[in-house]
Amino acid sequence: MTWLSTCAGAVLVLFVLRDVFHTLWHPTRHGGLSRLAMRTVWRLSSRFGRRLRPTGLAGPIGMMTVVALWTLTVAVGWALLYWPRMPDGFTYSAGLTPEEHSGPLDALYLSLVTLATLGLGDVAPATGWLRVLGPVEALVGFALLSATVAWILGIYPALARRRALALRLSHVRRSPATAQALDSDGGAALLDGLASALSTVTVDFLQYPESYYFYDVDERTSLPGQLGYAVGLADQAARARHPDVRLSAAVLRTALEDLAAVMDERFLGAGLPPERVFAAYAADHGRDRLS
Known part of the structure; x- marks a missing residue:
């Protein structure tokens, strides 16, 4: 005994x-x-x-x-x-x-x-x-x-970065930016900034997987509802005439694919392409994906 x-x-x-x-x-x-x-x-x-x-x-x-x-x-x-x-x-x-x-x-x-x-x-x-x-x-x-204290102090900054990215995407979506305006040096810089923020969020999901289970009340700061627009933005920029914009669009697309791979492997497990992974992510969080 x-x-x-x-x-x-x-x-x-x-x-x-x-x-x-x-x-x-x-x-x-x-x-x-x-x-x-x-x-x-x-x-x-x-x-x-x-x-x-x-x-x-x-x-x-x-x-x-x-x-x-x-x-x-x-x-x-x-x-x-x-x-x-x-x-x-x-x-x-x-x-x-x-x-x-x-x-x-x-x-x-x-x-x-x-x-x-x-x-x-x-x-x-x-x-x-x-x-x-x-x-x-x-x-x-x-x-x-x-x-426990370190966990709390680490996860909330990760959530803030995720919400900041969602809000940035919401700003771009609600702005009067046109395809012609995107096809410029400023458009390339915008896409580069979004790709960098997506990379940070991907690392946050790797290091703080529990952040996936936090629901964002405000639609503007809810990443599940904004990722569909980011995919559409990358596809639109890929057809630009400016070579820097096309390059930035390819980097943004790669960043989206990496984020989708992490989400699918760790949380969804469906083996889906990025667009459907983000749709499943939005559905799991009760959001309609924006496109």
Whole structure:
């Protein structure tokens, strides 16, 4: 029983640490637990779309769910390490009867207190290796808190860049720009800027895949609704007479294809051409693709 509980606890702790690493620090991977949680919340939000998606709550709730799962799983894992060794391996403060405070809930309480670095001291490890294990859990708790803060501070700038690109495309679409105006040096510069912004957004989707599950309420800042126009713009510029415009259009088209490949591989999995990938992306976010 002791070894079974110890192995199960160690597996849970290592599983969460691996998931945190792949979600936050590996540049091109996404942890399995975090991916499952975000997708589950996103799919549930489609059933209750009037409440979650139009208000933009699906993404934040998904992130909160991931953090809660990480914390609870780590706490349970360490509790499984403590429980078989209670009460003999621990000291208790005056007023606590060791035999009455050595159950699974007491082990979970001790794990949560240690993970949160509260250090209440009413139950403390007494034997040698347990005295080392407690501070290690506290360090993991501090690292988990720091990682969560870094995750939040990283994803919201990525969302801002995505929304800025969508708004830029909306500006171009709503401007009086004509095909003749696009066929100029200024048109080439415009296309180059859009291609550069698309490259940045593609990297953001690679490093912060959970940003896919954030719904943008304003149509002007919703990238799913604007990418169809970007495809049409690239196709229109490809027929320009100005060689720089044609070159910029080819670069823009390549940037769109790269973004579509990342979306199809990571989120949609349909093996579709870019135009249909963006249409599926817009449909998944409840948007009509603009063209």
